[in-house]
Amino acid sequence: MARVKPFRCIRPAKELAHRIAALPYDVYSRKEAKEEIGREPLSFLRIDRAETNFSDDVDTYDPKVYDKAKELLDEMINDGSFISDNEECYYVYEQVMDGRAQTGLVACSSIDDYINNVIKKHENTREEKELDRIKHVDICNAQTGPIFLAYRSQARINDVIDKVKKEEALYYFTSADGIGHHVWRISDKEQIEIIQNSFSNLQDLYIADGHHRAASAVKVGLKRREDNPGYTGDEEFNSFLTVLFPHDQLKILPYNRTVKDLNGYSSEEFINKLESAFIVEKLGRNPYAPDKKGEFGMFLEGMWYRLKAKEDITGSKDPVKALDVSILQDYLLGPILGIADPRTDNRIDFIGGIRGLIELERRVSTDMKVAFSMYPTSIEELFAVSDAGKLMPPKSTWFEPKLRSGLFIHSLD
Incomplete structure (x- = not known):
């Protein structure tokens, strides 16, 4: 009570x-x-x-x-x-x-x-x-x-x-x-x-x-x-x-991500790696913010892409693993870009959604290599994680x- x-x-x-x-x-x-x-x-x-x-x-x-x-x-x-x-x-x-x-x-x-x-x-x-x-x-x-x-x-x-x-x-x-x-x-x-x-x-x-x-x-x-x-x-x-x-x-606004390098991969090799877990679609130069869960925007070398998580990695019953921030971490940032702990790795930075997609483009043109725009975590997802006694990954929500x-x-x- x-x-x-x-x-x-x-x-x-x-x-x-x-x-x-x-x-x-x-x-x-x-x-x-x-x-x-x-x-x-x-x-x-x-x-x-x-x-x-x-x-x-x-x-x-x-x-x-x-x-x-x-x-x-x-x-x-x-x-x-x-x-x-x-x-x-x-x-x-x-x-x-x-x-x-x-x-x-x-x-x-x-x-x-x-x-x-x-x-x-x-x-x-x-x-x-x-x-x-x-x-x-x-x-x-x-x-x-x-x-x-x-x-x-x-x-x-x-x-x-x-x-x-x-x-x-x-x-x-x-x-x-x-x-x-x-x-x-x-x-x-x-x-x-x-x-x-x-x-x-x-x-x-x-x-x-x-x-x-x-x-x-x-x-x-x-x-x-x-x-x-x-x-x-x-x-x-x-x-x-x-x-x-x-x-x-x-x-809740999204909490976007930027990364300093491609972990030794060329851009072509990196995109090929992504295709094991995501459907990759090249969109062009217009900024892209995902409008549904399970999709991500990616800005790389002046181009925007849509990444759609494949069905076999979505729909987890675990409220933490089902979060988009977890999917990005578990299937891209960790295994491909080598960011094991986003709390301590200085190769990654987090950009509050209030700053918009233009800030992602600016960072990639200055000190970063690639950026990801996120679909925002919902308040219901926050409740589900808390009710389960679990913790969200860092930088999951921006109020x-x-x-x-x-x-x-x-x-x-």
Whole structure:
């Protein structure tokens, strides 16, 4: 049974929300983050990536970086840039991209649900990536970047959210990248009860994006439990900041691949090798994105090809092996191009679908030899892998639009 609770939110003053809201910390390099703060000095990146307040010779993970993050957050709370709601509420967060809207519920989810696999995962996490956010959350004493969760759509929750969206919004702005951001507050006790009860009847929630942030938040909560052996379970450190979306509103973009070489093969030899597992069709110079599962685009030496997986390698009952990213890895990248572990092989790179096919062509014309365009993994496939207790290959999903940091802050006090 999922525990999804309202919370006392720290959030931007209305007139500053559009300036403070920032893309997640991990989509930027240090240089890019510094440039973004130069463009918008109030960007939440100055807190999420507090190393940008120092010269480049200061290590990103220096203890004073985290102290600076806390100092800046406290300053913005004290000067009124952030305000604190005095009652526990839910929040509705709608994002609009290219005319398509997705609407999520901002709430706090239980670290016990994470531990007990009510909140299901589909990726492994790396300890070194967790440590940064553990320190950030622990020292700031707050969770500042929400985790993106999905759940199977529920009519009663939808009804409440649809009703709330007819009220006046707390925030209504368009960010520099053209994404619309609209936020409403749910403070009505009856509506809160309906939402809590509806989630309590759900067996499963799913991490769509933010596995490292989730793992870090949970580890901070467990550390606080050790430091407070008399904890009751109701303390704020027992939960973490999430935005929960119904599955039928989510769109997953493809995560495309590029490779530096053909593993010693000539182009002709490489294409001949492909024909053992794929039907290869030369298309010409027009970019090709597959429109069905089991098909792939390939860009090689200025030409696009369609690769169609043969029937004997599709239709696996294993939810991981049935993924297109697995088929490409198991029948092409691994056995032909020699990429045994895409997590560690520096010959392969991954390109988020938001960047389009033109980026694949650009990379092949500069530092890569061949590129593959993918059909996107579906939310149902993500659920199937998670339900089976399995993990997806790396870079299987790209969710867009990204949740903004700094719009909602959850204090651990």
